[in-house]
Amino acid sequence: MKKIFTLILLLGVAFACKNPDQVGEEDSYCTGGASVTTVDDSNVETAVKNKIYRPVSGSTVLNKNHPSFNTGGRLVLIPVSFTDVPANTRVTNDVIDQAFFSSGTGSVRDYFYENSWGQFVLNKAGVSNLVPLNRTKASYATPGVPDYTRNANLYRDACQGASIDWASLDRNNDQVLTPDEVLVALIIADGGQGAYRPNNVTITHNGRTYQLRLRFVTLDCSKASDSSKQGVETFAYNYTNIWHELAHGFFGLEDLYEGGIAGTGKAGDYDIMDNNYNVVHMSIIAKMKIGWVQPKILLPAADRLPSGLKCYTFTNIETDPNALVLYHENSPDECFIIENRSKAGSARNFNVGLPTEGLAIWWLNTTTGAFRLIDASLLARNTGLRPMEYGTPSANALFKYKEADDPKIPIPLRNQNGQLVFTLRAVSPVGTTMRIEL
């Protein structure tokens, strides 16, 4: 009896000694660790937090507290036709409602609802009857402005002819409609993509003059001649572009292409503002700068509460707003941001286009707005890279455990001057729960 008691006591001590926050001797990767949402960042200065969380000065990314941010998600849709681009009669008001505003169907509303953890809800501010523009599409193009979507008269004619109650959208009753009041999108049955075209136009409605100083977009649906697409399919083929253009319009997010071709920039295939043909979530940088999430901030090991390297747990970002910022005072204009990107984590399959799953580690210059996805496959070969030396992220850019990994070897993260500012190691296998030692 006494022996058994001693054995139990010894076992108890052995378990108590194994610190779940560190990589065990026999472990190939972190198997435990506190949630990143519980990191104590109370000793991080408010000024530092503000610089990380708020939009970069001069950038067009709007914070949800910005007076120009359309917090209500109010969207007006105006189907238009040209003499050479007829309306698609399959695109009924019911189909528009389902594709844009329905809930739990994979609609445009669902995309932004999931990305914002329920904080941004697309709101049907109005769907107009068809506005027949009795001229050709090309007639809106001019020698000076060959792209018809860039002609302000297109938006003027569409809005002037629309069956929209502009007075009800003019929330402050000043006869000037601004981006915080409404986003106007034209629907064109041309089987193409879309465009983002801020413009100022003037219309009259019920004898009153309205100035529309808005962030207009155009969104294509399938052509009238394309009978292969029925119901929401008349829009669904183009959802990724619709998300992209609406993200310009609602949040002021910028294009991230660098080579002029989708997917050739800072975020590659990992963000809709870079590859607008890819079914993926918005990046954590957009979600944070818009103001949907304020990840905890982790300082270098010696400066933390409590200090020391530890394993941390990330559940997938598609479900939980639990990213983590790494900040080092030697690099006051920079930070790294980590999120766990998962395909299965998206309830509506809004991440099926991810090239790979795992921990995405982003570098951000909080002064200039420059950022990069740190490419895990490049870092594995060249540990001396500075953030801006990572090019378009590869198909293996996310961090995850691989068979040959030695969990004891730290991988360095460098700042833009090439100094080592953080190390990481012992990354766990891909999953909706992932861990890493930081």
Ligand SMILES: [Zn+2]
């Ligand atoms: Zn764009």
